[in-house]
Amino acid sequence: MREVVEIGDYLCGLFSIGDSGHGYTGQRDALTTPESIAGFLDQAPGAYGAKQARRALRYVVERTASPREIMLCSALVLPKSEGGRGIRHIVANQEVKVPEHLWEFAGTDSFYCDVYIPSARGDVEYDSEQYHTGRYRLDHTQKRRNILEVSGVKTMSATPGQLSSFEYFQNFMWMLNKRFGLRERGLTDVQLGARRDLYEFFNDPHRILF
Numbered sequence: 001m002r003e004v005v006e007i008g009d010y011l012c013g014l015f016s017i018g019d020s021g022h023g024y025t026g027q028r029d030a031l032t033t034p035e036s037i038a039g040f041l042d043q044a045p046g047a048y049g050a051k052q053a054r055r056a057l058r059y060v061v062e063r064t065a066s067p068r069e070i071m072l073c074s075a076l077v078l079p080k081s082e083g084g085r086g087i088r089h090i091v092a093n094q095e096v097k098v099p100e101h102l103w104e105f106a107g108t109d110s111f112y113c114d115v116y117i118p119s120a121r122g123d124v125e126y127d128s129e130q131y132h133t134g135r136y137r138l139d140h141t142q143k144r145r146n147i148l149e150v151s152g153v154k155t156m157s158a159t160p161g162q163l164s165s166f167e168y169f170q171n172f173m174w175m176l177n178k179r180f181g182l183r184e185r186g187l188t189d190v191q192l193g194a195r196r197d198l199y200e201f202f203n204d205p206h207r208i209l210f
Contacts, residue, residue, distance in 0.1 A: 001056050001082055002074060002201060008037065008053075008060035009070045010209065014093065017067075021208030024066050034060050059084075064092040065114065068126045071202040072115050072158060075173065076124075080191045083198025085173070085184065091116040094123075096153055106147050113153065122154045122180035154180055166199045 010017070016028045034057055041047075041054050061073040069092060078084025094116035098106045113123035127141060145155050156179050162172040177184055187195070201207070 001052065001059075002078065002198060004053060004056035005059045005074060005078065006070060007209070008034070008056060009062075009064055009073065011037070012060060012062035013064045013070065015065050017209065021210045022067070027065070030062060034062055061090050061092050061115075066126060066128070067202075068128070068158070068163070069114055071163075072124055072126065074202070075169075075195075075198065076115070076117065078198070080187070081194060083191075083194035083196075085182075087117060087119070087182070089118055091118060094118075096123075096148060096151055098147055099151060102147055102150075106143070111144055111148060113148070116153075117180060117182075120154065120180035120182060121152060122156065122176075123148060124156050124158055124176065126158045128160065156180070163203075166196050169199055170195070 011031050012033055014027055014030055016025045017023055018025045037057055037060075038054070041050050041057070044050055059074070059077050059079075061070075061077060064070050064073060073090050073092060074084060076085050076087045077090045079086050091113075092115055094113045095110050096113055096116075097110050098108060100109075103109050114126055115124040116122070117124075125141075125145070145157070148155050156172075156176050158172060161168070163169050176182070
């Protein structure tokens with residue numbers, strides 16, 4: 001099911017990938033929406049794969065802006081049997097209003113959270129090496145994070161290093177649970193194995209979408 005969910009995320013995402021079948025190449029409008037996909041499935045109830053697609057659609061997060069955001073969303077929203085955390089409501093690129101007295105300082109009246117968990121008012125930001133290094137970008141990233149915090153949004157930064165191995169990723173998700181106050185019971189060996197499989201699925205350097 002994770003493959004079908006991933007395809008749905010790409011179709012409803014805000015970025016394009018290269019002709020090689022993987023890799024971020026730039027921003028674009030979403031090709032479709034979960035509602036449009038659901039409408040199509042309503043018109044093809046007996047089609048091969050329609051049942052699986054409808055089930056997967058429950059876990060599609062629209063408006064993601066990078067492959068890493070799709071990975072983070074899947075790790076949060078998918079059920080534990082599929083390697084996720086089972087957090088049902090995740091929003092990508094959620095707008096958060098900046099307090100009016102900080103508009104001049106922020107240079108804007110709102111920010112957009114990469115991966116937002118409404119139940120925890122928590123934002124997971126993916127800080128890539130490409131777009132979050134250098135003095136100006138680092139200053140902007142840190143200022144943005146501070147403003148989100150005083151606006152009542154807890155933030156966590158996912159960096160390439162923290163996602164570079166399954167063990168590091170598990171530690172990051174444990175810290176995320178603590179920061180956002182998310183409780184999670186102990187995992188069975190099967191559920192832990194599913195999480196490793198999900199991580200390896202998203203980090204296979206030879207896997208392509210088409």
